[in-house]
Amino acid sequence: MPHATRRGFLRSVLGATAAVALVPEAASAAAGAAAAAPAGDPPASLDLWVNGKAVRVTPGPTETTLELVRERLGLTGTKHGCGHGACGACTVLVDGASVASCLHPASHLGGRHLETVETFADGAKLHPMQRAFAAEDALQCGYCTPGFVTEAVAFFARWRAEKGRVAPSRDEVAGALAGHLCRCGAYGAIYAAVQAACAGQYDEDSAVAPPRVEAVEKVTGRARYTVDVRLEGQLEGVLFRSPHASAILRRLDLAPALKVPGVRGAVALAEVGARARFVGHEIAVLAAESREAARAGLAAIVAEWEVLPAAITLAAARAPGAPVVFEPHATMPLGAELPTTPAKWSGNARGPTDLSIGGRPGAVPRALADASVVLVEDTWTTEPLCHTALEPHAALAMWQDNGLDVWLSTQAVTAMADDLAEVFGLTRDRVRVHTEHVGGGFGAKASFDIQIKACVEIAKVTGRAVRLVLDRPGELTVAIRAGQEANLRVGAKADGSPAGLDLEAYGHGGACIGNSMGILFRLLYPFAEKRLQEWDIASNTPPTRPMRGPGGFPALFALEGAMDELATKLGKDTLALRRGWDPNPVRNRLYDRVEALPLWKDRPQSGQTGRFRRGVGLANGAWMYFLQGNTEVQAEVADGLIVLRTAAQDMGNGTRTVIAETAARVLGADRSLFRVELGESSFPTGPMSAGSRTTASIVPAVEDALTQLAADLASRAGRALGLQQAKAAPGGVAHAGGLAPWADVLKVAPRMSRIGHRRHDHAPYFLPFAIANLSIGNHLGVAVQVAEVEVDTWLGRVRVLRTWTGVGVGHIAVPRLARSQVEGGVIQGVGAALYEARLVDPVTGGLVSANLEDYRVPGIADAPEMAVEFDEAGYEDVLGGGIGLSELVAVPVAASIANAVRAATGWAPRALPLRPDRVLAGVSA
Amino acid sequence: MSDVRHPTLRAQAIWGERRAGGTDVMDRLHHGRIAAPIVDLRDVPGLDGVGPAPGGGLRVGSAVRLAELAADERVRAGWPALADAAGGLANPQIRNVATFGGSLLQRTRCAWFRSPDFRCYKAGGTGCPAAGVDHPWHAPLSTGPCVAPHPSTLALALLAFDAKVEIEPRGLIEVAALYGDGMAAGAEHTVTEEELLVAAILPPPRPGAVSGWFRVASRGRAEWPLVEVILHLAPGFARVAVGGMHSVPARVPELEAALLAGAPLDPVVATLAASAPHASTSTRTKFPQLARAVEIVVARLGGVPAALPAPSFAPPAVPAPATPAPRGRR
Incomplete structure (x- = not known):
């Protein structure tokens, strides 16, 4: 039987037990250490400048600039994204010009000046472009940010030299940043940041903190992701996958792989007789001293298959x-988050x-x-x-200190630690999951996957730290x-x-x-x-x-x-028909706002005949209210600050900032009084970031923790300061003689800590019980999405020009970040509507869209001008006053775009994405 | 692991995968699509530079970076479609390192070729797994065994300008000879392992000539074309080079004749579509897109120049300043 975890089954059908686990014998391991020298030119040393310092390196024959920067020089701000020159996460400057370092031979760097994201800030003084990205919230998960910043810094230098302090147009910004992809969809703010920085608005340091707590770490490349963690002597893990869409494994011989120099161990993930059900099914894992050696090991594995007929499409x-x-x-x-009937x-x-x-x-x-x-x-x-998170699924596992440490790119720190403990038979305190920053997830990193299990297994077998990072085709197979x-x-x-x-x-x-x-x-x-x-x-x-x-x-x-x-057939206004059918008061207030919008009121009429036709479409969105009732947040007084901890994660959704801003609001204090620590499974139970539950779960727990702590601080610090009638008040401790500000109170406060809980709402829930700690509240999130498109009826191309999103989820914890998240939902909706499709070969089931050229996510030029409004009433019986919005705002976008295309052309799309060939066939019919 | 050599003489820069900027070779290396040792052109002399060619044209070295080519004032003035295309394809990080020669000789961008799950003719296999699949990026007019369109936009510019390429030791050859007829399953061009692409020679601008590039694509920027065209028009003269439709860079003489005759283009593309070997549901729309793309460029260039004989004393018309590549903007 497969392993049941807290959230269903381990995702591989084959993921039963380690059937074979092998390590090389000592003699061959020693031989592996002295790998045969390649037969090309002998390695030559190069002199170059890296961030202004002279460096001499001797790169390997096929070493890339990215490998040199990250692995050899330890400058991990530069990221590996697609490995293909399409996403821009790896951008560095060579003699001032931007270069995709994943494709740039290190041997071409001799005599060159190489600059990485680490060099743009002068100590604490950020480059104007970094200030702008931080201040405009032009980032979410932050994984693509170093690449964007690097490109934008180079653009800034050229622009200022040629044009002076003027803002470039959106089109000029799009041209400069065309080689960068941001899957979180921060393009709206990126436009604003680049324009404002070029215009001189960020030439000086500002006293105002950026809206996002960790923004400075992300714009400087200091933010550390799972792929950036390096342990002494770590090995690279790779997966051996089924090449067949349907086949029974008849023989699996890992021994030849262990003879490959540098390979340190292999574990079968499937037993002979097991059936692979898709191309890419995980069959074995091996670990080696380098990725190259690991690949050579993969090629040596012998697998024999009984190939069966497959049903692909x-x-x-x-x-x-x-x-x-x-x-x-x-x-x-299970494909779903919840059990099926x-x-x-x-x-x-x-x-x-x-x-x-x-x-x-x-x-x-x-x-x-x-x-x-x-x-x-x-x-x-x-x-x-x-999903296409730019940081792929990544794990780094090490058995040590009588337990297991796993650095993990995950949306579920607490749940992953629970699952690891259960699967590997450890007590929970012996499993330590570490997740400092997460380079996007979007649902793909919420489950306990076979590659996590594989990484931990091979680390156990080899007795070494093993890192397993999916390559892009692997990521496009798993997510x-x-x-x-x-x-x-x-x-x-x-x-x-x-x-x-x-x-x-x-x-x-x-x-x-x-x-x-x-x-x-x-x-x-x-x-x-x-x-x-x-x-x-x-x-x-x-x-x-x-x-x-x-x-x-x-x-x-x-x-x-x-x-x-239906509205057209009835001869009714499309909004009027919806109003009549859905009495939700929040939705009706949003309809009122739509009717007042120039975008809606002045929308073009049907019956246009020219090449370019514009249309405005509308779609409703609704989503459920999820919360995780066992959420806890610890508030501890330490170092004159209040440290807030929970075993949750921030994947760009803003968990850190929501905690800090909520704490600041509860105490009536400045955000600088708080430090937020996330991403350690040893912290109190944190929610998964899935089902739009993070904010709805965490805000009430923060309120609870700080309400308790404030009362304690008032009494204990009040005694220490000799205050009469001390009690917690906005801004500090109120007492007979006035108000002692929190900063002063904390200076004298003893070390103390309180745990806040996510208590039950005043209102009943939709279901009286929780499933895997997930409760479904008795509210709906409400969104109304409007989109304006321009259809090129000659070429079939659709551009989304402007969007408006009305959101009703109650109180918005951090409006600036909420807007960023809404805009990201719009961008992802543009991708779903116009470009994205995972393509497989209909005969073999092999992956056709195996890279980020053939799997097409929107770029900055595809981003519309976006407006966002919140209606914050109607959720007063929810603790914290509001519910989540991440999924809500993503779901109606594609529908609004399709409806806009119909409004422009009269042709009603029936299949997404709206590729040019489909649109042209549709409008010409 | 692939071996890498860094020869310092042109005569030694043979036998292997030639690497200039590396944007194609390194990608293929990562995906197991490099069989031969790599011959790096970093230290090979004489491949750089844009300069005058004998007879008034321009010689463009194969190691010239796309960004340099796009910014070169001589190219912009005399062969603006080449500069536009070089400055508009791929993305800035690629254009800053990718070379002119690499653009001409890059391997196919076919998704099946680039995916590790397949081994087609061009990856050393024996068939084309993509041939039977309806895929919008396929080349409906391919007559060879490979259904992917040829990836080189700059080859279209060379065709449109009647350029020649200098191959050592073969000599100066026509662009058509560089690419062959597309019947060779395994290769995108005819340069052998003993040969080296050194430069392209652009003939002098024709009097009254105008030229332009247009790409039909889905996403707004940094996107491979569904269809693209480069037009080179002068009085009594038309060149229409078409990408996205054929397995080799190709001119479409039927469109050139229609332009010169002032005839409508739709019947021309309808005829092409009727005999297209690989037309499918999703590639059929490439034919009207092709006609419209040509019309868009013609309109932007101010129409087809009148075929009046130019007076011999008239100076050559200065080509219109190049505009950035349009991508669906009005």
């Missing part, structure tokens, strides 16, 4: 007589899972069959997408969300009132189950009868996992597209 998996992906009683990884299998189809509302059998079909009903009926499809197909019928009576909604949904999630979207159809338009049925269609492609708003954007693409068309 949705159509093939559904065809009569299709090869069956899961035989009876097979272990099926039991359902029947028929071939590769599992279902239906019935989520209907009302539940009178046949009621909806009968209602929709009425001849007077106005009906929109069709099929909407989306393709599998990749996938399901494609979806919605067969949807929405009907209205002649008076415009709802007649019924009928959904048959099919999740295409590869070799896993639980890829649902039907639940989304319950969140909007709460009328009495909806028939909602859904199926998983299994195929021989990699199992998927939740991505920011799982099922959300495909569901709303269908539902909000249908609503738009």
